[in-house]
Amino acid sequence: MTKADIVAKISEAKGVEKAEVQTVVEAFMQEVKNALEEGNNVYLRGFGSFIIKHRAEKTGRNISKKTTIKIPAHNIPAFKPSKVFVEAVKEGK
Secondary structure, eight states, X not given: OOHHHHHHHHHHHXXXXXXXXXXXXXXXXXXXXXXXXXXXXXXXXXXXXXXXXXXXOEEEEETTTTEEEEEOOEEEEEEXXXXXXXXXXXXXX
């Protein structure tokens, strides 16, 4: 499912113009991105959490050049679904 599909489904279900729904969906995604960039997690009860995970520094290997490289410590965004969400997906609802 793409962003356009999400916008179309919400527009059809709620009777709101696609342009308005698109603006809201893009604003939502931008706010989640801004919060994570600032180091804040985003918690959506009944849906899940957008969180920041810290990856420690580690040594990697470039097997084609047979060399080792250091991969610096860094943060990555992650999504952790709520229990309700996980159960709904397991049941196929």
